[in-house]
Amino acid sequence: MAEKKLDDVYGLDSPEATMEFYEGWAGSYDMELAENGYATPGRCARALRKRVQDPATPLLDFGCGTGLSGAAFAEAGFTTIDGMDPSEAMLDRAREKDVYRKLDVMDLDDPAPVAPESYPIIAAVGVIGAGAAPLSTFGMLMEGLQRDGLLVLSFNDHTLNEPGAKATLNEWLDLGAARLLFSEHGPHLPKEGLESTVYVIEKA
Numbered sequence: 565m566a567e568k569k570l571d572d573v574y575g576l577d578s579p580e581a582t583m584e585f586y587e588g589w590a591g592s593y594d595m596e597l598a599e600n601g602y603a604t605p606g607r608c609a610r611a612l613r614k615r616v617q618d619p620a621t622p623l624l625d626f627g628c629g630t631g632l633s634g635a636a637f638a639e640a641g642f643t644t645i646d647g648m649d650p651s652e653a654m655l656d657r658a659r660e661k662d663v664y665r666k667l668d669v670m671d672l673d674d675p676a677p678v679a680p681e682s683y684p685i686i687a688a689v690g691v692i693g694a695g696a697a698p699l700s701t702f703g704m705l706m707e708g709l710q711r712d713g714l715l716v717l718s719f720n721d722h723t724l725n726e727p728g729a730k731a732t733l734n735e736w737l738d739l740g741a742a743r744l745l746f747s748e749h750g751p752h753l754p755k756e757g758l759e760s761t762v763y764v765i766e767k768a
């Protein structure tokens with residue numbers, strides 16, 4: 565039986581440790597997440613689809629991992645999905661899903677891996693917060709959105725408990741730089757008893 569990784573992921577404390585961890589998880593990630601009822605990709609995809617007129621609008625799946633998020637967007641009807649992730653091993657798995665227009669490896673030392681105003685839709689499913697990208701990623705992704713663009717993201721319970729997580733969103737919302745279109749707390753990994761909040765945010 566494959567080693568269970570979910571118990572360890574939320575304790576990762578450096579980009580190097582995080583990368584090494586995902587490189588080693590790529591082979592068993594999909595099975596472990598499926599066994600635990602990973603619900604957040606489908607919730608993000610359905611919430612986004614209701615707010616996008618043309619499903620061919622380009623969507624960047626940031627931190628796409630093995631492509632479970634991209635597969636959920638494809639199932640919801642999106643047809644132009646790009647993926648980006650720092651882990652080559654995760655990207656190899658994503659390539660097998662055959663749902664991405666292109667897949668790029670990102671450099672963790674690059675402060676802006678997504679060029680400013682480059683996409684009308686960006687997704688960060690299970691990516692920001694404990695066990696993956698820092699909270700500052702949110703601002704970088706907002707900068708990467710075109711005007712009136714949509715960001716769909718999730719914060720799991722671990723991230724919601726991090727000091728500053730909600731404030732990171734509110735910095736944009738309170739200043740009127742973005743509008744909150746949707747927010748819902750619900751199942752993330754039900755078998756682990758973990759929930760997440762899914763947000764859809766529009767850049768002003």
Ligand SMILES: C[S@@+](CC[C@H](N)C(=O)[O-])C[C@H]1O[C@@H](n2cnc3c(N)ncnc32)[C@H](O)[C@@H]1O
Nearest residue numbers: 586627628629632633651654689690691696697
């Ligand atoms: C929990 S997985 C989520 C993958 C996919 N979105 C999904 O829903 O299955 C987190 C992903 O974030 C990536 N990641 C880790 N650190 C990151 C960073 N600083 N910036 C972007 N992605 C990062 C990992 O390589 C991993 O593929």
